[in-house]
Amino acid sequence: MRVAIIGGGASGLVTARILREFGHDVVLHEKAADLGGVWSASRRYPGISTQDDRRTYSFSDFPMPSHLPEHPAGADVRRYLEAYSTAHRLEEVVRLGSEVVRVEREGAGWRVRSQAGTSTSEEVVDFVVIANGVFSDPHVPAWPGQDAFEAAGGTIVQPSRLGDGDRLRDRDVLVIGWGKTACDLAASASAIARSAAIVARAVRWKHPKRIGRYLTFRHLLMTRTGSTCWRRSTDRCRAGSSPGSTVRSATPSTGGWPRTSPPSCDWTSSASVHSARTAIRAHS
Template sequence: MTSEQGAAPHPPGKRRVAVIGAGVSGLATAKCLLDEGLEPVVYEQESQIGGLWNYDETLPDGGGIMYRSLRTNTSKHTLAFSDFPLPETLPDFPHHSEILQYLRAYAASFGLQQYIQFNTVVESARPTGQQQWSVRTSTGQQSVTETFDAVIICSGRDRYPTLPQLPGRETFVGKILHSHSYKGPEEFAGQDVIVAGVGSSGVDIAVELSEVARQVYLSTTNGAWFIPRYVLKRPYDHQLTRLAACLPYRLRMFFFYRLLLHEYKRMGISLAHLRSKGLPLPSFDLWRTRLTPCNNELLLHIKRGAIVVEPKIAQLAERKVMFADGSSVETDTIIYCTGYTLRFPFLPDELIEIKDGRVELYKHVFHPDVPNLAFVGLCTVAGAHIPVAEIQGRWVARVLAGNVELPSREEMAAVIEQDRSHPSSQSPVPMQVQLLEYAEEIATILGVRPHIWSHPRSLPRWFFGPFSATHYRLERSGKKV
């Protein structure tokens, strides 16, 4: 039984902002709020910072969605905060433990821990009608209600695993789990395992299992373009330059296609061979297909039969799995890498409509009807997530501090409607944005997109180098700092 306390008093004058979640987005947002003279109160339900980067095998499900071997699928050169570089000694694609250490160092450097309330669950957050919010939290034995001037949700999308409900599920005698619960391959040694899903987790897990399992099957509905981590002997995201972004869309697609074919050929793999192995090759349209950066071993394992590609799972029966094309195999375990269901159980149902994993927000951040409610890190990024979360946090903080104005409710609604027709809305990945295009858009709103001709020494890196969030520290509100 919990006891209830009334609204906690707070000093007058300083605007207080509730930040829900102390992962990448919550930490970046808290720092940005402090930069603008606002007071963040960060609620974190776990005992430490890090969000999905937390990994502790002593906790249920390892304490997060990480698995033991996970490395980033974007390079260290593109994923750092703008004002806190990653150590140069890290590998191109850091291990998850190295990212967690980086986040801890970030929080310590900017003194963020003092603003975080750990082991605290947000039970409800409701607008009061007085341009404020009433937020009720619980630490297990006691509930507390506090009043805030704004709420920023930084809890992400990856909390509630999605498990398909298939015919015959009740008769299946094998093991079924979600990738959320997968930590390593040891317990699957000698088994026949089906991995369902071709996102980054699915292909990582399939490759890892193929070293110990008797047979691994990779089930996919529409396939994906699998992007090797290294292209032209450099991390693949080094190819995503501003110069490339200046090219017409179809020309960009042509060069993207040619680069992929070059890398496939270097590995001794042809598209015809992949088709013969059952791998569906999707559209060449960047926006309308899934792009999966992956371990270079995936395609080689498919080529030699260590991983067998199968269609979508249609039905289960005892030890048998039937696929959409009528074929079937017997298996011991199914690991679903089928993503997560988006939920905000602490918000009123009438406030947020979630449809197909999407929420209608202005530039994926602001609620058009409730301007003191914002979401940071909710969109999915084709590229590095940290810089997008940071620049969203900067935007929200400056809006709440009164230094940047939002458009009217009608204008925001019109932009939301217009964005529905953008090619990105056709992506199979919900609320997806392209890293450079989106970051440049928000930087323009903030007035921090660099006047690059004022920085001639930076021109080569600007046009030919990989994306770097440090570019958005060259200017401040349109002026040099």
């Protein structure tokens, strides 16, 4: 069967590999100039790195090189995915710079229209795999006063448009959000900007890269002991306490690691906020 895959990130690449192994005729469309999806060089931002360590953030049959940092940077992940593509000869079916602009039914299959530069092409396939992820379109709310802010010289920019982040240098930077990307950016901005602040609707506890210099996220959640402790802590959460408090009460101080936090049952992870906690003001 002829199968079209939309998206050249991790999901698209592994799907292409498996379908080819089953003998299907595959074509993969990626609108960027390189592979990687969210790790593409065209979508990088300062401080981007994996939240999981390299052992858990890799394909089971294609481990990341041991010389990489414990939490590989975005460029490391992109090179890893490119190496995966080369190892499985996926470049034979990948079309870079090819954006799928329309998919419609044609008989028992699908007509796929793609655009590369100024040229447009169409083909009929049996199946379409949509692997463009949920982070392909940035969302910027329309705030009151935005026009006046920009007219006075202010800039509103999505993380994927920041590149190396040099445009933040010696500027006053306000990061909105409390997810991993927001914390990555706030930590990086604090090193080069004139000032850096982060605003969030709700501030949740973030755990550092290591607890007690030895335990990592993988040790806490990806082992039988860790999963057992996590189940017990979530039971306590349902009873009205925070799972973070269970972990904190069982671990020693790690040189200034914050031991208090707002109550929350949503335990999120980011190492960046730990390194930048003295440079960033958090408001709820």
